Amino acid sequence: MEELGALLGAESDFLLVQKPLDPSFRDYAAALGLTPPTELIPENCPEGAGTAAAVLSSPQLLARLRELAENGAYLMPMGTSAEEQKIAEETGLRLASARSDIAEKVNSKIYSRRITDELGLRTIAGRCCENAGELADALTWGLADSPAVIVKEAYGVSGRGLIVIDSPKKADRLLRMVQRRAGQSGSDRIDVVVERFLEKKADLNYQFVIGRDGSVYFDFVKEALTENGVHKGHLMPAGLTPPQSTEIEQAAYALGTRLYADGFFGVVGVDAILGADDLVYPVLEINARLNMSSYQGHAIDMLAPNGGTVLAKHYPLQLDRPLTFEDIRAVLGPYDGLDENTTGVVINCFGTVNAQAQVSPAGFDGRLYTLLFAPDKERLLQLDTAATARLACLSTKEGAAR
Structure with a gap:
């Protein structure tokens, strides 16, 4: 998914990626007026290593980054962890965001809740829990006046570390699990937020x-x-x-x-x-840190400066062979790119389509990330329906929806 950065940076920037962009995708982006940055590829990519670790194990790339640092470049990671901070320290690149310890503090849901209360902003009824006893009290409190509570790990992301508790039985089960872990570790320290269910x-x-x-x-x-x-x-x-x-x-x-x-x-x-x-x-x-919204902003501003409606969406694909970029464009047909009414489908990340091909060549799941543009919401939803039907034809793995 690091390929999403290709449409965030400008042509004069540099993009650290483990693999080069697909040439067809690069040409496609350039034709839209979104010429991607120059790619910088680590010469050493240890098995299973993330991009930051690969950069740190690549002396030639580190030397190139030192040259860029001397010319005033900044390092703008998706989020600043200890590894990204080490890259900055070893190369002299200035971080475009705060240090990793500050970023970690701010990313905690407990921190979010406490400063929201401090600022007097409207909050969902909830409690911060830092030990098993506080969790037990919060579950009892929450279920007393709500059909369910949401238990969130302080550093969970993208739906991970989130549990819905809708009965005392489930609450007891969670508490037993927490107490069992406390007995094994010798500490009942936890970091979670408990919130009452809110209709939205x-x-x-x-x-x-x-x-x-x-x-x-x-x-x-x-x-x-x-x-x-x-x-x-x-x-x-x-x-x-x-x-x-x-x-x-x-x-x-x-x-x-x-x-x-x-x-x-x-x-x-x-x-x-x-x-x-x-x-x-x-x-x-x-x-x-940067989030999915961050990676969409530049493309939307460039392609739809006069407004309209936009849907950022990924389409799941079930595959038994890698696809080429042109395979996708051919299937999209008349919806590929933008017409004179700024209506159509723009691909903003292709690398995720074949990312699992080598891991499971007999059958794998891919994702195509897109931006859909239309003058109004009704035509946007019609475009999404049409794109969904056309892209479904790319799914080839047995049992895939046709």
């Missing part, structure tokens, strides 16, 4: 940037499409009323000022909810 109209995601001087720049708010807590895409515009949009922006500025006070600067993505009561709950969690 929509999930939201918004982004802002904190400058090194503490200035806060609001970027956008989108409707986040999720399924069982797992991200599926984004819809733009979010369909909020002017007061609701204003509330989101005000929350962004308040959060940005508070995060800066704790030493954070850089890109921030925040998950929020529009409740069934039409109230905005502006902070579910703070993500002190």
Whole structure:
């Protein structure tokens, strides 16, 4: 998925990737006016290593990064962990965001909840739990006045580390598991948030940037499409009323000022909810890193500067052979690219289609990441229906939906 960065950076930038971009995808992006950055490939890629680890084990690439650092380049990772920070330290590249220890602190759901309360922003009823006793109390409290509670690990992402508890029996089962682990480890320390279930109209995601001087720049708010807590895409515009949009922006500025006070600067993505009561709950969690929305922004601004509607979505593919980029374009046919009405399908990540081909050549799952553009929501949904039907024809693995 690091290929998503190809449409975020400019032609004058550099993109650290383990494998080069598909030449056809690169030419396609350039034809759209989105010429990708120059690719930098580690010469050593140990089995199972991530890109940061591969960079650190590649002396030639590290030397090239030192040259770029001397010319003033910054390192902008998706998120700053200890490995990305080590790359910066070994090469002299300046980090485009805060240190890894500060990023880790801000990424905690417990941190999110505490500063949301501190700022007086509207919150979903919930509690922070840092030991087994606090969890037991929170489950009893939550189920006393709600059909269910959501238990979230402080550092869980993309739906992982999230459990729905809708009965005392399930609560007891979770507590026994926590107590068993405490007995094995000798510590009952946990880091979770417990929230009462809230009926919602929509999930939201918004982004802002904190400058090194503490200035806060609001970027956008989108409707986040999720399924069982797992991200599926984004819809733009979010369909909020002017007061609701204003509330989101005000929350962004308040959060940005508070995060800066704790030493954070850089890109921030925040998950929020529009409740069934039409109230905005502006902070579910703070993500002190780039997110899926971040990778869509530049392409959308360039391709649809006059507005319209956009759907960011990935299409699952079940395959028994790798596909070429031209295979996909041929199937999309008349929907490939944008017409004179700024309507059509733009591919923004191809590398994920064949990513598992070598792992399981007899049959593997792929994902095609796209941006769908149309003048209004009705035509956008019609385009999605048409694209779904056409792309389904690419699925070749036995048992795939036709």
